[in-house]
Amino acid sequence: MNKISKFKKSNIFLLLMVSFTMFTSCKSTIALYDQFAYTQATSLKVDMQNLAEESSTINYPDAKTDIDNLNVALQKAFEYASGLSKNSLSTTQYSILLADNGFYKTFLKTWQSQGKESTTAAHEISLKIGQLMDQVIALESGKNKPK
Amino acid sequence: MSIDIKSILSGLENEIADLAKTTFKNFASQATSDGKQLLASTKEDLTRWTQQLENKNITKADFETLLIGQKDLIQMSALTKAGVALSKIDEFKNNVFGLILNTLTGLI
Numbered sequence: 001m002n003k004i005s006k007f008k009k010s011n012i013f014l015l016l017m018v019s020f021t022m023f024t025s026c027k028s029t030i031a032l033y034d035q036f037a038y039t040q041a042t043s044l045k046v047d048m049q050n051l052a053e054e055s056s057t058i059n060y061p062d063a064k065t066d067i068d069n070l071n072v073a074l075q076k077a078f079e080y081a082s083g084l085s086k087n088s089l090s091t092t093q094y095s096i097l098l099a100d101n102g103f104y105k106t107f108l109k110t111w112q113s114q115g116k117e118s119t120t121a122a123h124e125i126s127l128k129i130g131q132l133m134d135q136v137i138a139l140e141s142g143k144n145k146p147k
Numbered sequence: 148m149s150i151d152i153k154s155i156l157s158g159l160e161n162e163i164a165d166l167a168k169t170t171f172k173n174f175a176s177q178a179t180s181d182g183k184q185l186l187a188s189t190k191e192d193l194t195r196w197t198q199q200l201e202n203k204n205i206t207k208a209d210f211e212t213l214l215i216g217q218k219d220l221i222q223m224s225a226l227t228k229a230g231v232a233l234s235k236i237d238e239f240k241n242n243v244f245g246l247i248l249n250t251l252t253g254l255i
Contacts, residue, residue: 030233089230093223103216110208120204124196128216135223142231144238 031087033143040077041140045133047073049126052107056122060112067108074098093136103128159250163243170239178228185224189217 047070054063078094081087097104107125111117117125196213199205205213 028237030230030237089226089233093226096219096223101215103212103219106212106215110206110212114206114208117209118204118206120199121206121209124199124205124209124213125216128213128220131220132216132223135220135227139227139230142227143234144241 028086028144030089031084031143032146033140034084037077037081037084037090038137038140040080041133041136044070044073044077045130045137048104048129048133052117052126052129053122055107055111055117055125056119057116059115060108074104090136090139093139097132097136103132155250155254159247162246166242166246167239170235170242174232174235178232181224181228185221189221192217 051063051066051070054066060067074094074097078091078098081094082091084090096102099105107129192213196205196210200207200210
């Protein structure tokens, strides 16, 4: 009887060890939620939407400083995202935003070539930027919170 | 004390099945709803932009820019869905291992 009990206890111990090994080897497949990345994305959303609205009232050359500052902030967000482990999906989202043939850069080129955007176009562009940044924000907030 | 391993494993199996249902059920319906919403908003946007182009409220270049924006949005939305799905899978795996460990440690 004592032998059987010992056998069962050793079985449980073995199961525990196996579970522990599986648990520790079962690393997450995607980065955990990052508060800084979330704040960065929400801040970028506001700044990018404001810039788009600005395009109907300010000529491109006069907004160049704002544009350059925002481009640097966007680049920093990309670098931060790419530096995080298992964060390729968020990094890809930023690379779409930064792509030369993507929406944001195409908007800047259109603004530059037209001098100013119409109020309607500026508003539509601002809306679209908001929707794009909402995707970055939704991905970050959908990640599991660190324990 | 005798331990009924079969009953423990069967109990765990049921708990894991319940966990899977609760973890993924809401996610699946949310993903479907988001997909439908994106399709509907694409249709609305295209209709509105075409009208704005005809009324000369936006230029052809603006129209093309907005189309690129819609294409980017679809790509970024797919990345968001994939990321949230991976996070749900991670959450599920962690909960399953937690469940197994708690059950087994409770036997000692």
